[in-house]
Amino acid sequence: MQMIDARGLDHKAINQKLREASDVCALQGCCGQRFIAAGMADKAITIEGVPGNALGAYLNGASITVCGNAQDAVGDTMNAGEIVVHGSIGDAAGYAMRGGRIFIRDSAGYRAGIHMKAYKDKIPLMVIGGAAGSFLGEYQAGGVIVVLGLHTDGRPLVGNFPCTGMHGGKLFLRGSCEDIRFPGQVRVAPAGDEERAEVERYTAEFCKRFGLDESRVLDAPFTVVTPDSKNPYKQMYVAN
Structure with missing residues (x-):
């Protein structure tokens, strides 16, 4: 594995070194x-330290592993690839992501999954192991968000105003979620057999990446949130 020392380098110099590096490298x-x-593709990058905002923005197939925390806008407008964070992340993770996968071992800040979208077979996925801040899934138009609440440090599973403006996609929450207030334009229900099987696939991938016991994660009910096509945001979006 090729090693790159990021100390004293700005983002332009770092990205140039990454482009010139071998396919498997560490920062x-x-x-x-x-x-x-x-925007990178065909790279497997391990990062030691704390990357700044917009890590993996426009990512197009590369895989990134962060051995710690990351800041805001991880995976901004991500198209393909994978980002794995062995810690927590800041606000607006997965902003407008349209493909690829983001796995966060711990918690996420505000507006995770905002404007997430999907197209044909490109279905983005974000799995958050801890808690998520307010405005989770704001204006979500597609893709899948999963929040597991495995270690919330006393915080609620999600903050205020989850799924505000949601008009596509799907949100899975581990737990019954009776205390969470959702907007009237979404449907909230216990996960059925098909939905349970779907979320089990996502949790299996999450557990594999972080070395967790899958049976412990699945030892709880799941709630699924989807747009309510009978009560859409009629003045904002076309009908589903």
């Missing part, structure tokens, strides 16, 4: 540099 000493691996 050491990262400290807040933005736009790392933006």
